[in-house]
Amino acid sequence: MMTSTARPRDAAQTRTELLRAARVRFARDGYRSTTVRDIAADAGVNVALISRYFDSKDGLFEACLASVGEELKRPETEAPTLERVARSLVRQVTGFSSDQMLLLLRTSGDERADGIRRRILRTFAEKTASVAGWTPDSPDGDRLLLRAEIVLSAALGMTQLRSTGGLEPLSSATEEELVEPVLALLRELLR
Amino acid sequence: MMTSTARPRDAAQTRTELLRAARVRFARDGYRSTTVRDIAADAGVNVALISRYFDSKDGLFEACLASVGEELKRPETEAPTLERVARSLVRQVTGFSSDQMLLLLRTSGDERADGIRRRILRTFAEKTASVAGWTPDSPDGDRLLLRAEIVLSAALGMTQLRSTGGLEPLSSATEEELVEPVLALLRELLR
DNA sequence: CGTCTATGTAAACAGTTGCTGACTTACGCA
DNA sequence: TGCGTAAGTCAGCAACTGTTTACATAGACG
Numbered sequence: 001m002m003t004s005t006a007r008p009r010d011a012a013q014t015r016t017e018l019l020r021a022a023r024v025r026f027a028r029d030g031y032r033s034t035t036v037r038d039i040a041a042d043a044g045v046n047v048a049l050i051s052r053y054f055d056s057k058d059g060l061f062e063a064c065l066a067s068v069g070e071e072l073k074r075p076e077t078e079a080p081t082l083e084r085v086a087r088s089l090v091r092q093v094t095g096f097s098s099d100q101m102l103l104l105l106r107t108s109g110d111e112r113a114d115g116i117r118r119r120i121l122r123t124f125a126e127k128t129a130s131v132a133g134w135t136p137d138s139p140d141g142d143r144l145l146l147r148a149e150i151v152l153s154a155a156l157g158m159t160q161l162r163s164t165g166g167l168e169p170l171s172s173a174t175e176e177e178l179v180e181p182v183l184a185l186l187r188e189l190l191r
Numbered sequence: 192m193m194t195s196t197a198r199p200r201d202a203a204q205t206r207t208e209l210l211r212a213a214r215v216r217f218a219r220d221g222y223r224s225t226t227v228r229d230i231a232a233d234a235g236v237n238v239a240l241i242s243r244y245f246d247s248k249d250g251l252f253e254a255c256l257a258s259v260g261e262e263l264k265r266p267e268t269e270a271p272t273l274e275r276v277a278r279s280l281v282r283q284v285t286g287f288s289s290d291q292m293l294l295l296l297r298t299s300g301d302e303r304a305d306g307i308r309r310r311i312l313r314t315f316a317e318k319t320a321s322v323a324g325w326t327p328d329s330p331d332g333d334r335l336l337l338r339a340e341i342v343l344s345a346a347l348g349m350t351q352l353r354s355t356g357g358l359e360p361l362s363s364a365t366e367e368e369l370v371e372p373v374l375a376l377l378r379e380l381l382r
Numbered sequence: 383c384g385t386c387t388a389t390g391t392a393a394a395c396a397g398t399t400g401c402t403g404a405c406t407t408a409c410g411c412a
Numbered sequence: 413t414g415c416g417t418a419a420g421t422c423a424g425c426a427a428c429t430g431t432t433t434a435c436a437t438a439g440a441c442g
Contacts, residue, residue, distance in 0.1 A: 046391055047430090389438080397431105400428100
């Protein structure tokens with residue numbers, strides 16, 4: 001007997017489904033705790049297809065990071081102000097796309113994947129620093145960049161503390177409740 | 192042939208050695224990536240002794256968290272000021288005891304261990320909030336506690352970003368270089 | 383319709399992991 | 413000195429994990 005909703009064979013769709021399931025698992029449970037069988041089951045797909053489409057578990061992880069990199073690379077539609085950056089950061093922390101944040105903290109031990117991760121973090125930090133006037137060769141640029149990286153640290157830390165849950169009031173705080181203190185933090189560090 | 196430095200049999204010493212090795216490994220590599228054989232080798236001890244002294248890998252992890260809890264519970268010798276808290280936080284982030292910070296972000300999936308971890312985080316947050324006048328039943332206490340948890344998030348995030356390395360200038364920043372921005376952060380959020 | 387290939391499946395393999403049970407050995411004590 | 417027990421060793425089991433290999437089949441195309 002076939003399942004009533006047997007998907008037609010579609011390599012692209014299968015690949016996408018695997019990527020989606022992997023991002024969730026890797027973000028939530030980390031690289032080591034996630035098994036390829038978990039991912040395949042979530043995607044409703046046979047395990048062997050991971051090797052076929054991504055070479056290896058490491059390759060799949062790398063693809064996850066790359067996809068995060070793409071999404072984060074989208075250019076801004078509006079001029080970034082402190083308020084907008086704060087709002088955007090808080091959305092990353094609280095939104096369903098907090099997967100992206102968590103993935104940036106995960107490591108597989110693979111050198112290539114870790115290189116990608118570092119590059120994304122660097123870009124993220126530079127983008128954040130730029131609202132305070134940072135440019136690739138501004139004098140005293142390291143001071144601003146350091147502060148931007150501290151802001152990033154806070155965002156990543158908040159995301160992780162929220163994800164493991166149970167630390168109130170942070171874990172249940174809404175977007176609205178977080179914007180105010182985060183904005184205060186940005187004002188202090190990036191002005 | 193015996194090794195030239197055969198330690199005399201000493202259960203307490205062996206237990207301590209295992210705990211020390213486990214804290215380093217769990218903090219640096221996470222729970223899942225660490226094998227009991229790794230820990231035993233680091234401690235220069237037979238694997239089976241982990242089961243004997245800590246019941247299981249989970250038991251050992253739990254003991255690691257508990258030991259962190261003990262160390263963090265030591266009462267202050269001086270009245271906590273913003274400056275002292277900043278200095279203390281930065282030392283936790285940069286010092287060799289950054290193990291403690293990282294462990295608070297690690298999870299084994301075990302319910303008991305996770306309960307311990309949560310309790311430590313909560314105590315840490317309350318201690319931080321108290322320098323801003325927070326008490327268990329102060330009016331508007333949640334607002335202060337939330338801000339303290341954001342500070343904690345920043346410290347934890349910084350520790351983790353530094354540990355995976357490669358995000359400059361944060362990764363190579365000295366204690367001195369970090370105190371200034373962290374103090375600024377505290378002033379804004381906890382005053 | 384027949385065939386050929388991309389897509390998907392199932393089973394198994396080799397390595398790893400946490401844990402255990404039977405064994406040996408050092409050390410305190412009578 | 414001899415002995416009992418705590419401390420430590422050793423080999424192996426059973427389950428799990430990433431990956432591969434051989435096989436099945438849907439669907440496009442002549």
